[in-house]
Amino acid sequence: MAAVGPDIMVRETVRLISSDKVEGTPVRRSNGERIGTIERVMIDKRGGRVAYAVMTFGGFLGIGEEYRALPWSVLRYDEDLDAYELNLTDAQLRSAPVSETGFYETGQTDRNWERQLHDYYRATPYW
């Protein structure tokens, strides 16, 4: 008889949250304004740590949308907002570290960029 554990179909517990629940969660300011949506998280293969979350930002009905990377520790879920709470202005988000096509495909690890990212959000690096 196998050991009995937590219900594997539960997508959130006090301590854990499932990747497919994080995906699609909105990001809002405290006043309720919607900034964007979490699209996915990027996981460090070796250590199994979330490197950053990818959030949509700007645009209208999917047109002109941009993406921003957010350190995991920046994502604080707020029950009243039913969203991750992030109090950054559009200007602050526009000047946040962004990405450019093809950079990563060569296999560059680019820890420098991740350092900039975590610095920008005053987040403790995960590595």
Added chain:
Amino acid sequence: MAAVGPDIMVRETVRLISSDKVEGTPVRRSNGERIGTIERVMIDKRGGRVAYAVMTFGGFLGIGEEYRALPWSVLRYDEDLDAYELNLTDAQLRSAPVSETGFYETGQTDRNWERQLHDYYRATPYW
């Protein structure tokens, strides 16, 4: 001008993989036999670490399917298989730690169960 970084639309790099790419990836034995599919990963909210991956197992066309939790470190992607490689028999998987409805909803953290899980797969605990 914002700092230029990796292409945020790239779902896999040498070092990172996106949650929505892990979801749906098959799990196979070295001989190509399909065991199941990764459904999602469960992330520790506080530290941003993957606690375990949830894999379907058994059943036919979705009927009678079960689920098994796998420590992240057990998932080794194999290019030839185009799948995560896992060399466990059906019997071994049947006796692997499973879950029971409702257990987690009370908010029990149940580190003991996670310990059993990691012991079973001889995986180093992530915590």
